Amino acid sequence: MSIKFEKIKTDGDARVGxxxxxxxxxxxxxxxxxxxxxxxxxxxxxxxxxxxAEVLLANTYHLYLRPGHEVIKHVGGLHKFMNWSGPIxxxxxxxxxxxxxxxxxxxxxGVEFRSHIDGSLHFLTPELVMEIQNALDSDIAxxxxxxxxxxxxxxxTLNSLKLTTDWARRCLRVKNQGQALFGIVxxxxxxxxxxxxxxxIIEMDFDGxxxxxxxxxxxxxxxxxxxxxxxxxxxxxxxxxxxxxxDLLDVLEAVAAGIDMFxxxxxxxxxxxxxxxxxxxxxxIKREEFKRDPEPLDPECECYTCRNYSRAFLxxxxxCKEILSMRLNTIHNLHFYFxxxxxxxxxxxxxxxxxxxxxMTPILKNNFxxx
Amino acid sequence: MSIKFEKIKTDGDARVGxxxxxxxxxxxxxxxxxxxxxxxxxxxxxxxxxxxAEVLLANTYHLYLRPGHEVIKHVGGLHKFMNWSGPIxxxxxxxxxxxxxxxxxxxxxGVEFRSHIDGSLHFLTPELVMEIQNALDSDIAxxxxxxxxxxxxxxxTLNSLKLTTDWARRCLRVKNQGQALFGIVxxxxxxxxxxxxxxxIIEMDFDGxxxxxxxxxxxxxxxxxxxxxxxxxxxxxxxxxxxxxxDLLDVLEAVAAGIDMFxxxxxxxxxxxxxxxxxxxxxxIKREEFKRDPEPLDPECECYTCRNYSRAFLxxxxxCKEILSMRLNTIHNLHFYFxxxxxxxxxxxxxxxxxxxxxMTPILKNNFxxx
Numbered sequence: 001m002s003i004k005f006e007k008i009k010t011d012g013d014a015r016v017g018x019x020x021x022x023x024x025x026x027x028x029x030x031x032x033x034x035x036x037x038x039x040x041x042x043x044x045x046x047x048x049x050x051x052x053a054e055v056l057l058a059n060t061y062h063l064y065l066r067p068g069h070e071v072i073k074h075v076g077g078l079h080k081f082m083n084w085s086g087p088i089x090x091x092x093x094x095x096x097x098x099x100x101x102x103x104x105x106x107x108x109x110g111v112e113f114r115s116h117i118d119g120s121l122h123f124l125t126p127e128l129v130m131e132i133q134n135a136l137d138s139d140i141a142x143x144x145x146x147x148x149x150x151x152x153x154x155x156x157t158l159n160s161l162k163l164t165t166d167w168a169r170r171c172l173r174v175k176n177q178g179q180a181l182f183g184i185v186x187x188x189x190x191x192x193x194x195x196x197x198x199x200x201i202i203e204m205d206f207d208g209x210x211x212x213x214x215x216x217x218x219x220x221x222x223x224x225x226x227x228x229x230x231x232x233x234x235x236x237x238x239x240x241x242x243x244x245x246x247d248l249l250d251v252l253e254a255v256a257a258g259i260d261m262f263x264x265x266x267x268x269x270x271x272x273x274x275x276x277x278x279x280x281x282x283x284x285i286k287r288e289e290f291k292r293d294p295e296p297l298d299p300e301c302e303c304y305t306c307r308n309y310s311r312a313f314l315x316x317x318x319x320c321k322e323i324l325s326m327r328l329n330t331i332h333n334l335h336f337y338f339x340x341x342x343x344x345x346x347x348x349x350x351x352x353x354x355x356x357x358x359x360m361t362p363i364l365k366n367n368f369x370x371x
Numbered sequence: 372m373s374i375k376f377e378k379i380k381t382d383g384d385a386r387v388g389x390x391x392x393x394x395x396x397x398x399x400x401x402x403x404x405x406x407x408x409x410x411x412x413x414x415x416x417x418x419x420x421x422x423x424a425e426v427l428l429a430n431t432y433h434l435y436l437r438p439g440h441e442v443i444k445h446v447g448g449l450h451k452f453m454n455w456s457g458p459i460x461x462x463x464x465x466x467x468x469x470x471x472x473x474x475x476x477x478x479x480x481g482v483e484f485r486s487h488i489d490g491s492l493h494f495l496t497p498e499l500v501m502e503i504q505n506a507l508d509s510d511i512a513x514x515x516x517x518x519x520x521x522x523x524x525x526x527x528t529l530n531s532l533k534l535t536t537d538w539a540r541r542c543l544r545v546k547n548q549g550q551a552l553f554g555i556v557x558x559x560x561x562x563x564x565x566x567x568x569x570x571x572i573i574e575m576d577f578d579g580x581x582x583x584x585x586x587x588x589x590x591x592x593x594x595x596x597x598x599x600x601x602x603x604x605x606x607x608x609x610x611x612x613x614x615x616x617x618d619l620l621d622v623l624e625a626v627a628a629g630i631d632m633f634x635x636x637x638x639x640x641x642x643x644x645x646x647x648x649x650x651x652x653x654x655x656i657k658r659e660e661f662k663r664d665p666e667p668l669d670p671e672c673e674c675y676t677c678r679n680y681s682r683a684f685l686x687x688x689x690x691c692k693e694i695l696s697m698r699l700n701t702i703h704n705l706h707f708y709f710x711x712x713x714x715x716x717x718x719x720x721x722x723x724x725x726x727x728x729x730x731m732t733p734i735l736k737n738n739f740x741x742x
Contacts, residue, residue, distance in 0.1 A: 037687070037688070037691040037693055038684070039688060039693050039695045041693065041694060041695075042694040042695070044698065044699075066687065066691060067690070071662060071663050071683060074663050074665070074683075075663065075664075075665040075683045076665065081681070081684050083680055083684075291438060291442060292445050293446075294445070294446040294447065308454045309454055310446055312442060312445075312446045312452070313409070313446070313452050313453065313454075315438075316438040316442075317410060319437060319438070320408040320437060322410050323412060323413040323694055323697055324413070324414070324415060326694060328415075
């Protein structure tokens with residue numbers, strides 16, 4: 001087995017644990033920053049390490065198209081390519097194929113699609129997706145799945161679920177040595193189909209289990225309902241990963257239900273757009289009131305940005321569209337996320353997760369930009 | 372006096388020296404990276420320090436328009452604003468007013484112009500330029516000058532020279548306490564006018580002297596002629612600054628003539644465009660041949676980029692327009708520049724400057740992109 005999961009402590013259904021990989025330990029619940037093109041946007045890998053990142057996510061779809069997985073294999077694998085020695089999880093490309101590409105055609109055998117970069121024609125199969133992830137040499141691979149859209153009727157959702165199960169079986173058959181493989185649960189917004197998907201997927205015995213097909217446009221209440229229904233059905237002794245969900249209010253709900261792993265572009269993308277997370281809520285750095293403000297962005301924050309720069313400077317950099325603006329903002333938002341996850345783990349260890357959640361919820365809901 | 376200049380060694384007319392400021396020593400010949408908007412594009416101030424930058428240049432014109440000098444003064448001056456504790460030289464805005472702005476009108480009293488950002492109307496005078504530089508609290512200020520364009524007839528050039536002399540006198544009259552002030556020599560491509568400008572400017576006794584109005588479109592031979600004619604006319608015991616010239620072939624010519632200080636956007640702008648300086652000449656990182664190349668950009672280089680990343684990765688980042696591409700390329704090019712200047716200083720100390728120049732010239736002329 002290429003990874004080992006240890007549950008350390010539970011608080012209700014919330015859990016603290018660790019995933020031991022050949023490239024380092026991951027403390028859960030964990031936030032995995034997204035490094036789409038083999039780099040977390042605006043960051044260097046050294047900065048990611050300093051910030052406390054324990055695992056990065058890279059996108060199989062993007063790296064397959066550019067520079068090509070055989071290029072990355074040729075130069076020694078993804079870790080060497082991007083100069084990151086810690087664990088890497090690669091997604092399967094399923095989400096991107098279904099959301100980014102024009103003219104996709106789903107066949108039983110795989111998916112035909114055109115590249116969003118140059119329009120070239122490609123055909124991804126479960127076997128090819130495993131071959132790509134083998135070439136990348138990531139520590140955790142994901143099975144190829146169809147991310148069921150929202151809304152989708154029962155018939156579409158059932159067919160999508162069956163395809164995902166079939167593809168999961170094919171991925172498992174060609175599982176790469178030394179690489180963990182996670183199964184993905186689909187089933188849309190239908191609880192019985194979610195249960196069916198869980199049963200079919202866990203029967204195959206993967207190294208971990210992901211819930212896919214959420215945060216795809218459905219109302220929050222519905223998402224929470226599916227999270228709370230599906231998570232307890234997953235084995236307790238394996239890592240549980242909620243794909244693509246990263247709004248911290250959603251994270252609190254999911255951790256309470258027993259989820260261990262998250263990924264999302266929210267902190268990094270928001271940073272580049274000038275939206276920053278603080279101990280008082282969310283703010284937009286471009287607001288006129290910050291023009292002459294000598295205070296740090298968040299006086300309670302200890303990140304590099306808050307220790308060294310004023311709101312006035314951060315606003316100025318943003319208005320000038322300086323690259324340093326995106327860098328400093330990204331450092332701050334990622335620090336906020338890592339700190340939030342550390343606090344969650346501490347709270348679970350102390351049996352205080354519900355108190356933590358109650359304390360953080362109004363702050364997370366506070367949006368200065370709307371006041 | 373706010374700065375002190377010491378000549379340490381000469382080799383022909385080339386000289387090694389140091390400028391002692393309240394914020395640190397500057398070893399000359401020195402390259403001053405350009406931090407237009409209070410940041411060297413793509414870099415953090417800590418990275419600039421690690422690279423060996425001893426002085427940064429900031430643009431008075433840009434900072435006057437955005438965020439405004441009174442904002443920077445309010446938050447504690449430019450050093451604190453941008454988190455750079457070393458020396459800063461601010462230009463006077465003359466070059467930008469004449470090159471960037473639409474609808475400028477030169478009057479005896481100053482220059483009326485419209486902002487290149489929002490079209491707003493402004494009037495810069497020598498006194499205001501000194502007030503702005505006082506608010507910024509830079510270590511070395513420049514007098515307000517008219518940068519004579521090329522080509523310009525004798526009459527225009529003479530009038531421009533007279534205006535520059537008049538404005539220099541007015542700047543000196545309101546010289547800021549604790550801030551060095553450099554005079555600027557104009558005179559276009561007319562040797563007798565260059566001599567006249569030198570005589571008028573050095574008579575006023577500035578802390579250093581700059582040659583302006585070069586690298587404005589004239590042929591290289593003509594630029595070299597004016598550099599070689601003008602430089603020896605400047606006092607030996609003061610720093611000599613050749614404004615806006617940074618092509619390293621030109622730098623070699625100017626250092627041979629006795630110039631001490633340089634600024635230029637060339638290493639940083641080229642980096643962002645993917646053009647990189649190496650020990651074998653200039654290359655464009657986007658070339659197809661680098662797609663699978665596992666070697667560092669320049670095997671002889673010891674910069675962070677070359678120690679940690681392959682050409683294949685650098686090409687990939689550039690093709691993806693990733694921010695990390697601009698960062699890693701800028702680190703490399705600035706390292707190349709600082710290393711080049713260190714080698715020049717070492718060569719002068721060993722009386723080997725001409726040998727160094729002969730060795731470097733073919734490398735600097737080598738451009739792989741044209742082969």
